[in-house]
Amino acid sequence: MAFHRQRPNQRQQNSQLRKKRTCRFCDNKEFYVDYKNEKKLQRFVSEQGRIIPKRITGTCAKHQRMLVIAIKRARHMALLPFVADAVK
Numbered sequence: 001m002a003f004h005r006q007r008p009n010q011r012q013q014n015s016q017l018r019k020k021r022t023c024r025f026c027d028n029k030e031f032y033v034d035y036k037n038e039k040k041l042q043r044f045v046s047e048q049g050r051i052i053p054k055r056i057t058g059t060c061a062k063h064q065r066m067l068v069i070a071i072k073r074a075r076h077m078a079l080l081p082f083v084a085d086a087v088k
């Protein structure tokens, strides 16, 4: 029965080795995505005004999607910059 042979799950082993990184929005229910709160959104935006990828912030896919929409909305409302000054 070669088809039913169990293979070791490498993905599961890797995730156990890595440090557990949880989504801030999943951890704290009061910490919800709000496009009107630019201070909160600024944590997920780099100095140049770019959205920080979820692999760095640890945000889950669901909340990262909501966050991207909120940041774009905040940019439209002129709460966040599209591009910050590159001159230092």
Ligand SMILES: [Zn+2]
Pocket (backbone or CB within 6 Å): 023, 024, 025, 026, 059, 060, 061, 062, 063
């Ligand atoms: Zn989440």
